[in-house]
Amino acid sequence: MQAYLDCNATTQPLPEVIEAMGSCLRERWANPSSVHRAGVEARHAMELAREQVAHLIGCAPRALTFTSGGTEAAQRVILGAIAARPDRPAIATSALEHSAVRELTQSLESRGTTVHWLRHRPDGVIDLDALDALLADHGRSISVLSLMWANNETGVLQPIRDVAARCRASGVVLHTDAVQWVGREPTEWSTLGIDALTASAHKLHGPKGVGAIAMRAGAAIESILPGGPQELGRRAGTENVAGIVGFGAAAAAASAWLAQDAGSAACRSLIATLERAILAAVPDAIVNAAGSPRLWNTSSIAFPGLEAEAILLLLSERGVAASAGAACSSGSLEPSPVLRAMGLPDPVAHGTIRLSVSRLTTSDEIDHAVRVIPACIERLRLSSSASARGSR
Ligand code: PLP
Numbered sequence: 001m002q003a004y005l006d007c008n009a010t011t012q013p014l015p016e017v018i019e020a021m022g023s024c025l026r027e028r029w030a031n032p033s034s035v036h037r038a039g040v041e042a043r044h045a046m047e048l049a050r051e052q053v054a055h056l057i058g059c060a061p062r063a064l065t066f067t068s069g070g071t072e073a074a075q076r077v078i079l080g081a082i083a084a085r086p087d088r089p090a091i092a093t094s095a096l097e098h099s100a101v102r103e104l105t106q107s108l109e110s111r112g113t114t115v116h117w118l119r120h121r122p123d124g125v126i127d128l129d130a131l132d133a134l135l136a137d138h139g140r141s142i143s144v145l146s147l148m149w150a151n152n153e154t155g156v157l158q159p160i161r162d163v164a165a166r167c168r169a170s171g172v173v174l175h176t177d178a179v180q181w182v183g184r185e186p187t188e189w190s191t192l193g194i195d196a197l198t199a200s201a202h203k204l205h206g207p208k209g210v211g212a213i214a215m216r217a218g219a220a221i222e223s224i225l226p227g228g229p230q231e232l233g234r235r236a237g238t239e240n241v242a243g244i245v246g247f248g249a250a251a252a253a254a255s256a257w258l259a260q261d262a263g264s265a266a267c268r269s270l271i272a273t274l275e276r277a278i279l280a281a282v283p284d285a286i287v288n289a290a291g292s293p294r295l296w297n298t299s300s301i302a303f304p305g306l307e308a309e310a311i312l313l314l315l316s317e318r319g320v321a322a323s324a325g326a327a328c329s330s331g332s333l334e335p336s337p338v339l340r341a342m343g344l345p346d347p348v349a350h351g352t353i354r355l356s357v358s359r360l361t362t363s364d365e366i367d368h369a370v371r372v373i374p375a376c377i378e379r380l381r382l383s384s385s386a387s388a389r390g391s392r
Pocket of ligand 1: 201210
């Protein structure tokens, strides 16, 4: 038995996605900018996909720009907003962002851009009073505020609608990295009041290497990659038609799932069931940000005193795929900047693993994980206390 609980890293492409991409590569491989019939057919396939993704997000098809993924999409918005407003040289973001945003802003900061790091509460939700103060003092100098909707490591949700109202009042472009949100919750773009939202196909059972930006008409965001008329001049380069078609098929399936409440309710309880069972079997386990509003599919769970890497390797041997809130660099496992920014003590951050499901996760996979995870923790605890005794 295998349990794939790493859906925030990526999700399995749906059969209809694979089929749509295969038939596109076989039959719609022409350049969508070409005027001949084959080109027009490729363009039609891409425009159908644009409608499907737009429907999932709730925006007009024209509001969408396809990109090579969530990373490019977010960076394109941030750099495009900075380019559009030279009179507003500063930007704002949180320390809790995915590296796609965090490392871009750190690099901008190291080259002289003023970055206002948003204050957040210990539960990982940004502090709206501190945001009010920031915008009152510096709002006129900030071109763009980038704040993720759902955190990829903890699932913590940010109050995007409240932030949108504040940014609008200050004339600050608001970008939300919604890579972990889109396809898992309704997005309802038209009621959000934000300037740009970015998404990625492979988090919703689509292909890797394709993403999208939804942008408000008239938003102060410039195109930063000239060189061709594609995507209404907003992103030059021949489009990844098969990837976009796969994104469309994945978006259509996600829209159908979101429209069915019963299907959603069963999935929504999977992580809660898993957390309850782990906490009952491992009393000192800690669910990080347990009290915060969280995405239904993500659990960041700590086993203090253990190393996440050791836990993941043993889980993998026993058929459970999960990941850590950490990046393995030169052999040492550093706690992730997100867990650090949330102020978790080192033994908690080092022992944190991430379990993430999707709507395709089965209750058998959860049952398997419930059997395996506590047993692995017990075994690791026994071997670490045996080696502690041995070293005395
Ligand atoms: N933003 C978030 C929140 C993510 O979780 C990820 C991927 O893990 C990305 C951005 C980057 O997306 P992509 O892999 O499509 O570049």
